[in-house]
Amino acid sequence: MKPLLILPICLLTLAACREEAAPEPNIVRGMKSHLVTASPNVEMRRFPAVLEPSEITALSFEAAGSLEAVNLSVGQRVAAGETLATLDKTTLELQVASAEAGVDQARSNARNADDTLARQRALLESGTVTRAAVEQAEVQADAAAAQLVQAEKSLETARENLGKAELTAPYDGIISTVEATSFATVGAGSPIATMYPDDSFEVSFSVNFDTVGQLVVGTPARVRLADRPDTTLSAVVSEIGARADAVSSFPIVLSLTETHPVIRAGMAVEAAIILPAPRADGFAIPLSAVIRDGRVEGDGDGIMSVYVFDPDTSRVARRDVTVGGIRENMIVVLDGLNEGDRIASAGVSFLKDGQEVRLLDAGE
Incomplete structure (x- = not known):
């Protein structure tokens, strides 16, 4: 009879253990957030380009003669009035x-x-x-x-x-090309060298028809050096082509309004111009704030979801929003959010509707 009593006793013991097990603790997850603010009615458009001198001056003698030794090199900096070449x-x-x-x-x-x-x-x-x-x-x-x-x-x-036997630099600048050789016989007007000012540069690129219609001479811009991404210089639109140089491609020229010791002609740059945004309404939120199981309807506005933080309860609530596209790597929300709302901006896949969270500081 003793073996028959063992099973009921074990079952009672397991049930007692289950009743006495402590409930799981309520885990409060830290959450990075984004404050919803009014979206600007402009966008930044970027264009690859090459830094070019604003002007190139061809240097020549007004008289014919034989050159003495020419000691010029491409890239050489010269000062105004400096002798560049001399005739015998x-x-x-x-x-x-x-x-x-x-x-x-x-x-x-x-x-x-x-x-x-x-x-x-x-x-x-x-x-x-x-x-x-x-x-x-x-x-x-x-x-x-x-x-x-x-x-x-x-x-x-x-x-x-x-x-006029001495050829001098008309301004402070940089030698661009050297056309003559030492001791050669040159005629009046024969090119000796070319130079450009060291404080006047421009960039040129092409834009489509919609973009060229939004630009006017004097529109501010920024130019970032590709080799020095931390160096940006201010510029303005100085020329707008009225005729396309290719199919629906119109030339634009930006003139730099400031200079930097490291810049050289021929450097790769990125030109950025602020233009009116295609849609003036809506809020811009990070791409990481969208819950990935949202849906998009066709090519128009789409319905997606985000987690909105409730400061009174310290919990998040899932909310559907209407999006109208992407601007500057940010999603534009047309409906479903209000200015001042705070939404989860990272780790949304680890959150659930009604979950209690703790807002993280910017450094966490």
């Missing part, structure tokens, strides 16, 4: 000397012609020569005077050319 002055000095001799000769000829004219006029009064001889002397004196003026102009030009 030997030939130019000879031209000045020749022009000076020409002036002396023309001055002597003019003086002799004036003396001859004076004698012919005196002889005409005494009746020794004819009026035709005097007129011939006048013509020769006028020709000699004109030759003197021409010789003086030639001397002035030769001296100016000698003074």
Whole structure:
């Protein structure tokens, strides 16, 4: 009989243990939250681009001649007035000397012609020569005077050319290209080098028809350096193309309004422009706040769910919201939320409707 009593006793013991087991503790989960605020009626559009100088100046001599050694390199910084290249002055000095001799000769000829004219006029009064001889002397004196003026102009030009034997930088800038080689013979106007100012840059890119219609000259923008993402510079729209350079692609130019020591022409950048948002209503919330089992209806507005925090009970309640799209990696909620609501912004898959939570600080 003893074995038959064992089973009832064990069952009673298990039931007693089950009744005496302590209830599970109420776990309060920490929750990161997002405060719902009014969504701005603008959006940031970003465009890849390349930093370019706002202007490139071609440098050349105004006089022909032979170059001396050219000590320029691409990327070299130069100051305004700095000598960049020099012509051999030997030939130019000879031209000045020749022009000076020409002036002396023309001055002597003019003086002799004036003396001859004076004698012919005196002889005409005494009746020794004819009026035709005097007129011939006048013509020769006028020709000699004109030759003197021409010789003086030639001397002035030769001296100016000698003074232009040095090619100087017109402003502070950076050498972009070097076109000439040392000791080469160059003509007047032949390109020697190009340079651009070190404090004036621009970026250009293309936008579609809808975007170009929202821009005006003077629209503010920001330019971020791809190689230095922490460096951003202010800019403004300076040019808007009225004609597409490709199908529905219109050129836009931004001019930087500030500079930085690290920027160089040719650097990759990201241009950002603030434009009116497609929809002015709604609230922007993080993508992580959406409960993943929500539904989207077609291509229009969709119904999704979020957890809304109740400060009176410290609990979250699931609420359906109407969304109208994505803006700047944020979901735009058109209906279902009010300004000032606080929603769960992370870990929503671990929450449930009515669960008690504790708001986490920003650093937690």
